[in-house]
Amino acid sequence: MDSKTLRQYGHTIVDWIADYMDHIEEYPVLSQVEPGQIKDQLPSAPPAESEDMEAIFDDFRQILLPGMTHWQHPSFFAYFPANTSAPSILAEFLTAALGAQCMVWQTSPAATELEEVVMGWLRQMLGLPEGFSGVIQDTASTSTLCALLCARERATSFAINRQGFQDGTRQNLMVYTSEEAHSSVEKGVKIAGFGKDHLRLIPTGTDFAMIPEELEKAIETDRQDDHVPCCVVATVGTTSSTGMDPLRPIGEICGHYRLWLHVDAAMAGTAAILPEMRHLLDGIEYADSFVFNPHKWMFTNFDCSAYFCKDPKALTSTFEILPEYLKTGVDRRVKNFRDWGIPLGRRFRALKLWFVIRYFGIRGLQAKVRAHIQLAKEFESWIRKDPRFEVMAPVTINVVCFRYHPSNPTVTEEELEQINQGLMDELNRSGRMFLTHTKLKGQFTLRLCIGQTNTTQDHVRRAWQRLQASVADL
Numbered sequence: 001m002d003s004k005t006l007r008q009y010g011h012t013i014v015d016w017i018a019d020y021m022d023h024i025e026e027y028p029v030l031s032q033v034e035p036g037q038i039k040d041q042l043p044s045a046p047p048a049e050s051e052d053m054e055a056i057f058d059d060f061r062q063i064l065l066p067g068m069t070h071w072q073h074p075s076f077f078a079y080f081p082a083n084t085s086a087p088s089i090l091a092e093f094l095t096a097a098l099g100a101q102c103m104v105w106q107t108s109p110a111a112t113e114l115e116e117v118v119m120g121w122l123r124q125m126l127g128l129p130e131g132f133s134g135v136i137q138d139t140a141s142t143s144t145l146c147a148l149l150c151a152r153e154r155a156t157s158f159a160i161n162r163q164g165f166q167d168g169t170r171q172n173l174m175v176y177t178s179e180e181a182h183s184s185v186e187k188g189v190k191i192a193g194f195g196k197d198h199l200r201l202i203p204t205g206t207d208f209a210m211i212p213e214e215l216e217k218a219i220e221t222d223r224q225d226d227h228v229p230c231c232v233v234a235t236v237g238t239t240s241s242t243g244m245d246p247l248r249p250i251g252e253i254c255g256h257y258r259l260w261l262h263v264d265a266a267m268a269g270t271a272a273i274l275p276e277m278r279h280l281l282d283g284i285e286y287a288d289s290f291v292f293n294p295h296k297w298m299f300t301n302f303d304c305s306a307y308f309c310k311d312p313k314a315l316t317s318t319f320e321i322l323p324e325y326l327k328t329g330v331d332r333r334v335k336n337f338r339d340w341g342i343p344l345g346r347r348f349r350a351l352k353l354w355f356v357i358r359y360f361g362i363r364g365l366q367a368k369v370r371a372h373i374q375l376a377k378e379f380e381s382w383i384r385k386d387p388r389f390e391v392m393a394p395v396t397i398n399v400v401c402f403r404y405h406p407s408n409p410t411v412t413e414e415e416l417e418q419i420n421q422g423l424m425d426e427l428n429r430s431g432r433m434f435l436t437h438t439k440l441k442g443q444f445t446l447r448l449c450i451g452q453t454n455t456t457q458d459h460v461r462r463a464w465q466r467l468q469a470s471v472a473d474l
């Protein structure tokens with residue numbers, strides 16, 4: 001493609017993006033297509049000859065767009081946000097255009113050094129300890145896997161890296177997390193070779209937070225059984241209900257037993273940019289590693305996961321491999337981020353963070369996050385005032401867990417599940433809003449998660465009105 005055509009389609013696509021953002025509310029939030037509907041419209045064999053950009057872009061709009069769920073729709077209340085913003089999108093254009101592999105310092109010094117700087121900014125913005133060092137990973141799942149691998153190696157003096165799992169005594173290293181932790185912990189435990197049977201799910205209280213006394217009990221029992229406690233993964237903001245594991249008592253236990261403490265704050269970590277929410281990270285100084293995702297709730301498009309660690313040597317000693325073809329003359333004077341994670345190749349992700357933080361400023365970011373938390377509180381207050389509904393979990397930040405629960409004393413749990421599932425399906429089919437569910441202590445629960453970049457009070461109020469209208473027919 002010559003630069004004239006690039007310019008032409010560049011303008012066309014930027015115009016389309018700007019229109020998309022202006023008119024996003026005209027699209028159904030949840031894609032309304034049936035399984036197979038998109039595939040059936042696409043040729044099964046690739047084109048032998050070059051196709052025209054006009055035709056390609058046209059098919060994007062006509063065929064693919066109906067099959068998109070619009071995560072940037074302000075009435076997207078499902079799962080967790082994956083919010084983006086114009087400065088982030090613009091930075092991604094540049095990252096794509098530069099097309100740099102930022103694996104070692106030399107392959108793009110600006111990428112490495114900007115990453116160090118923006119991770120330092122994030123550290124300050126969240127009030128993390130000064131000694132923490134940061135690196136951008138692709139996802140929180142990868143970050144947690146990195147933490148588990150570091151914990152495994154530290155606990156075994158890097159023996160598994162050297163010898164593998166040949167020695168049977170290494171096979172009983174134990175990992176602890178709460179019963180409400182994200183599935184990425186179990187996945188990481190399996191990939192890192194701990195084995196699922198060596199993952200202990202610690203009970204939570206009525207606030208869905210890990211009970212530290214139960215953690216200590218499990219560690220003691222395992223020690224008596226000749227198991228080797230190795231790592232605790234605490235969650236700040238569980239996926240289902242934003243339960244907040246208490247880091248200080250958990251950290252004290254980890255300190256006492258010399259266990260690696262990894263903190264998964266995938267979505268909720270962003271809340272710590274607010275001084276009034278910093279208490280959620282009380283005790284963070286005990287953590288060996290910490291992850292949160294700017295690609296969830298900090299207006300930075302996927303993927304961008306911020307991983308911090310207390311001792312980068314634990315990370316680099318776990319991952320470092322130095323083939324001749326990657327050696328450079330400055331290795332001793334610079335950071336080579338390829339040793340800070342799993343893949344060798346790395347995108348220039350720091351650029352979008354830099355654009356976002358500079359464009360919004362700390363105050364701009366705080367205003368948006370604070371507004372989301374305020375809207376969740378407001379929605380909670382409406383639910384509490386309506387006797388047909390009940391709140392199912394403490395509203396700690398931006399997620400409200402609730403369900404329709406008529407006062408009929410004979411209604412069973414199964415019936416409640418059916419009614420609430422039906423309610424959710426009807427609302428999602430409308431295309432006007434999208435919310436999802438979970439189960440809390442076995443009870444079917446609806447979740448309204450507020451975190452889309454342009455969600456306002458109007459959108460939340462309309463969601464509430466739609467809910468009320470739906471239950472009026474029940």
Ligand code: PLP
Pocket residue numbers: 080138139140141142182184235237238239264265266267293305
């Ligand atoms: N941890 C928590 C608490 C989450 O809520 C999520 C996503 O929902 C993840 C981890 C996984 O995040 P990622 O998609 O970045 O791996």
